[in-house]
Amino acid sequence: MQYRFKIAGGDFSNAGTVASSVKKILRQLNINHTVSKRIVIALYEAEVNVVAHAYSGLVEIDIDSEKLRAYIADKGPGIPDIPKAMEEGFSTASPQVREMGFGAGMGLSNMKRNCDILNITSEPGTGTNVEMITYFKPDAR
Amino acid sequence: MTIREIAEKINGRVLCGQKRLSEEIIYAFSSDLMSDVLKVDRENILLITGLVNLQTIRTSEMSDINCIVFARNKKVNSEILSLAEENGMVLIECPHSVFKISGELYIAGIKPLY
Numbered sequence A: 001m002q003y004r005f006k007i008a009g010g011d012f013s014n015a016g017t018v019a020s021s022v023k024k025i026l027r028q029l030n031i032n033h034t035v036s037k038r039i040v041i042a043l044y045e046a047e048v049n050v051v052a053h054a055y056s057g058l059v060e061i062d063i064d065s066e067k068l069r070a071y072i073a074d075k076g077p078g079i080p081d082i083p084k085a086m087e088e089g090f091s092t093a094s095p096q097v098r099e100m101g102f103g104a105g106m107g108l109s110n111m112k113r114n115c116d117i118l119n120i121t122s123e124p125g126t127g128t129n130v131e132m133i134t135y136f137k138p139d140a141r
Numbered sequence B: 001m002t003i004r005e006i007a008e009k010i011n012g013r014v015l016c017g018q019k020r021l022s023e024e025i026i027y028a029f030s031s032d033l034m035s036d037v038l039k040v041d042r043e044n045i046l047l048i049t050g051l052v053n054l055q056t057i058r059t060s061e062m063s064d065i066n067c068i069v070f071a072r073n074k075k076v077n078s079e080i081l082s083l084a085e086e087n088g089m090v091l092i093e094c095p096h097s098v099f100k101i102s103g104e105l106y107i108a109g110i111k112p113l114y
């Protein structure tokens, strides 16, 4: 199954609608709750990153019998130094983003913790692509 | 402690989610930092926060948090309220500070996460 969603950069009132839709889909598919929660948390962090740091994004969700793959491609400033951005505490979030309760620099590490495979590629000045794969059975990887 | 008892203890006003008032709460977490809340593994915790916006509700939805106490009588607007209702959450408005709410509930036996 495939699903497509759009994310608007800067639109905090809709940040989370993608993760919320996927949460409902996973519930309907009867995916194990622990696994589904990991997917939803990681996706929400990725979604909020697009809203907080980029201009617009597209989300592709592919679900088969053994895994979910999420691909989030955004147009935005990109991430010049990905290992640095992965460090807990590193953040370039604006004061407005911090007011919303984000910008602690913990999202990317939380995404890593909550999926089985995380690939981030980015071209500074153009955008960022995030791929996350999570297997439904804990040891299927 | 039930959610009802918690609301009484802290002089809180329940804004929505009346159906859940007899549910038991064992653990609570106080934070204004949504990224911190998203790292919490345990479910059915009580969130005590001074951050009142849609993201508080969204973050709670993703984290399976069903009960939120808003400190210092910060105003909950209708958009926030309807998203919480949609998710079947209990929202409690409370005049006290996060510090005081946390202290009172800790004394009353609610457990910390860390």
Ligand SMILES: Nc1ncnc2c1ncn2[C@@H]1O[C@H](COP(=O)(O)OP(=O)(O)OP(=O)(O)O)[C@@H](O)[C@H]1O
Residues within 6 Å of the ligand: A045, A049, A050, A052, A053, A054, A074, A076, A077, A078, A079, A085, A086, A090, A091, A092, A093, A101, A102, A103, A104, A105, A106, A107, A108, A109, A128, B035
């Ligand atoms: N999609 C993105 N586009 C551009 N920069 C990004 C993107 N995602 C992350 N970053 C950069 O990486 C940094 C770290 O991201 P991370 O999600 O770990 O923390 P944060 O978003 O700043 O805060 P938190 O996630 O804790 O609320 C960001 O501050 C930003 O500089």
Ligand SMILES: [Mg+2]
Residues within 6 Å of the ligand: A045, A048, A049, A102, A103, A106, A107, A108
């Ligand atoms: Mg982030």
